[in-house]
Amino acid sequence: MSPARDRGLTRVEGLLYGGDYNPEQWPEEVWAEDAALMKEAGVNLVTVGVFSWAKLQPGPDAWDFGWLDRLLDLLHGHGLAVDLATATASPPAWLVRAHPEVLPVRADGVRLEFGSRQHYCPSSPVYRDAAVRLARKIAERYRDHPALALWHVHNEYGDHVTECFCEESAADFRRWLRARYTDLDALNAAWGTAFWSQRYGAWNEIEPPRDAPGPVNPTQTLDWRRFCSDALLACYQAEKDVLDEVSPGVPVTTNFMSMFKPLDYWEWASREDFVSDDAYPDPADPEAHVTAAMNYDLMRSLKGGRPWLLMEQAPSAVSWRPVNVPKRPGLHRLWSLQTVARGADGVMYFQWRASRAGAEKFHSALLPHGGTSSRGWAETVRFGAELARLGPVAGTRTEADVAIVLSWDSWWALEQEDHPSARLDLKAIVASWYRELWLRNVAVDFVPPDADFGRYKAVLLPNLYLLRTDTAERLTRFVAGGGHLACGFFSGIVDEHDHIHLGGYPAPLRDALGVVVDEFWPVPDDASVPVEGPDGPLGAATLWSEWLDVTTAEPVASYGAGPLAGRPAITRNAHGAGVGWYLSCHLPSALGPVLDAAGVEPVHATPPGVEATRRGPYLFLLNHTDAVSRVSGLSGIDLLSGAPVEGGLELGPLGAAVLHPASER
Template structure:
């Protein structure tokens, strides 16, 4: 088994040699060496090549490329190849195909066309996994196993009869009887009381709104179904290929919310994720930073792998913008600044055919003699110099709480506002802190909060008593706790906590909210200094003091932002989303009270700064996301990008980066 490359910042890519004639393979290996590519993810979508007919395996081509990669000094992250079944399998067993909410079968012709609970698909997939693990366990190129690919990207949720049967089994394990289920789901409403388990179905298309807890439990079940599948493949690898690390690529992008990754981390030896810039977002670079911090939180603060991103344009947005020259390197370094020790792209060579033929790659259609490949080579040269920081960690004294199950519940039917994204406040707070050079850990509410001096609870609509108690305990021991609107509203069954909002946090905050006043997409409400968007509330004080009031609309004169002394700490409540300037000023006060300072002072707008540390060493990442040269005051050190010493002030050109080893 090959050791994972750790003496360099490991650069890698998806590699699909089956798309290319064999004479190209030797050129590929040579070009990978030229670009300092340290590993490839191999075989992800190759099932139809590995098993062209039932039980008939063809490994000769994979043996050949594995040998060539090993000879070239390139490690292999080998896929189980189970992400997408070959056409012969779905033709023989159409029962493996997923079904949408309206009962329509989703037919082959794309990818991931399989039902997450299909026993037939599982049988064939585990048979292939067994073949792969047996054959390649001792291959010297093998450095890691890559199980499936982007679970739930296209085939979740599935509403077929097989999923219905598994859902009932899942519910029997969760609830000790039908009456417990009826209570949890609130089936006294709309005459939904169940008297037999066979009456329970997936929340398929109905005449109007589905039961919210029914919908929430189906999302939990769907995530658990694929997690069970992952565990089954992992078990085969553990049996037949012990000692080889295992991963699967999460998707911590803002728009992907199908899986509760907090429950998935125990199945992998290293956390990896895919991330792509979404140009349609109002703040795409801030979203990249948020995604990186989510991934680091899932990894428990340890370094993680960026398994996929793009050198330039993707193929799935309405307009697929090319990246500016220099952005390929800057985006990669931005992920490293957030804790990635491995940076990989989709894919090595830009495809000639297929749905992703216009998705960028390391080797574009223009070939290696191109500006984009030269930028990849530039990063390859830098990766060797960045090897010294591999294993270091990003440290933070600020936590932003993030829970997929709370997001699912807040996305449920019949909420006070269908316009409100459950992550709106989280992204706004993170963006404001990010702009100030203050690093945040984005973590699950069940994380040990002892190390944090500032804890932000943004729109945590669903929260357990245990997690609410942990937040209150942090405030009592001295933390500054900031809770935003629409938090603490429901318990784990999505039952509203009675007595006034914000339910689970009412006593901590010293406030009682009597009624919500949601705002439409273009509505605002005036504050004493600034404006509020998306939301407002009728807040009554029960011990807190007023920081900011509403100055327009039906809530004029009522509290908008409050502060409550709790033990040695303070609990702040923000009942609307202030504009960026007002939110930033509010957070400045919170940070000052917690004595949390930015990584560097006087950070210019559009410049990102993060620090990684290891023992007595530290590295400062400085990224200029603007179109102008920016002057940044830095501690003395050595810039690993330009290989020059750094003094107190640096003029950083537009779009460029520094990685400074501090003296």
């Protein structure tokens, strides 16, 4: 029997392939050529209208849909489906000149100007009303168009403006706070306003955390981060509500930006019909593929393992880094296959045809400036044909025995001011733990703090500075029930209001971990602390260390020098049927014993640099090295080449294979 599959992301069969198309940048006679070339390249989905507001609505009560009518008819005539955007990411000049209060204000009071994109205050009722009106006009006109396969709300929320400090935002913040706390006594208690005489006696005394003489109340700042994510989410939800009302049954998404700090993607993903992501790994980074794998696993995890869509990537170079290195031959293919290996049911790009003008005219495209004679075009066509051969992969899922807990609340709280170290970067910490799993070909899910941990063999907390009591109780039950919990340093420190858990860190997890942290010892820049195991050195810890006391835990490694010499660095605590591990230092390579003790197995054994992942019955093998690598213990059919494989397989530099067991074909 074939494994159960998720329904397709859209009505289009197989894997999706295409990109952003901006026909308003080109004479209309070019459109027919583009549609024909899309078919030649194997494109089946085109994103249209992302930045078309000014063309669709040239004035307050002026509308021009004729060009979009002709475009959608043309694309449909060539068998191409459309991801139709609501065009609300960049308000037109007439709107901001008539209503300059729409423009966003920085924390220092400076109002940003028109001339780029995403120039709006998320709380502005003028912007929200105009955006909803435009979304409704588009939905009513095209809800029955045969090309329509997907609604694309806005574009990259929070890319340029994640917060606005204007008076409208201040009023919206106060409304948000009233809904959260109900009364001022509760807010004063949560914000700890007895400190520095910050008590509020009326709601209108509260302002956003604008620039101030010194450190701003940390709980106020944490609530501001929550509010800003919610304010942008309200913009998205208002448009989605219209689309669901006018064209029910057509899926709705908005494109994320990988592991993006300003927006709580757990909450956002719950409002999408499926997750889509924009990802731009840097070809100049020798480990970009590892960070990319982490981001893709997050995208797959945001809706509980359901396939997702890569909405944007670059075929080669981007235009916005200090140095924009292109993708060498073969890298575009390999990295695109990586997204499918980690759950994507489509590979899309920014953009279809390279722009002649504007800020992104040097950004690569599926159809480069050099046209069909260029290297990039040849790769576009070749990969389109390969992706079509992977159609059976669509809808399959990945199963994981390991979970990494990721909390945006904790992320926001961790990186506040006035902590023992200003060097704590949650994304970097998580990435360093994830790398150890990637190196071992271990499948991993990301989960929110309120997840069901019981389905996993091991749960990892690279850092969970903000820990709610109910989460700690469930983690403790997970350990008692037989699970392995690995907890990183500076975790379990504060509650949801950023108030310290008293009684010794990490107070809510003391039973599970069997330790008490007496004092934090952050490691200075360019320094390290040796860590010793029973069989010799384990490595040098950077960034952080702690004066750690054990209660019921046993030390498995200790600090080898300095003021902490001989004191526990890593501990193991038997609790019920499971084990709680605590890493008081930054040494991700010490995770190996945790995974071994939990019985976690790799997807497949491979040489260094060869990534192995599995979706349903399909085994993906991706060689990220410049050398030929041989993988043994294989049997099946390579979907990319059609060749049978028995015993082993050689992968050339940047080579790939996707194996399906021959018995199941």
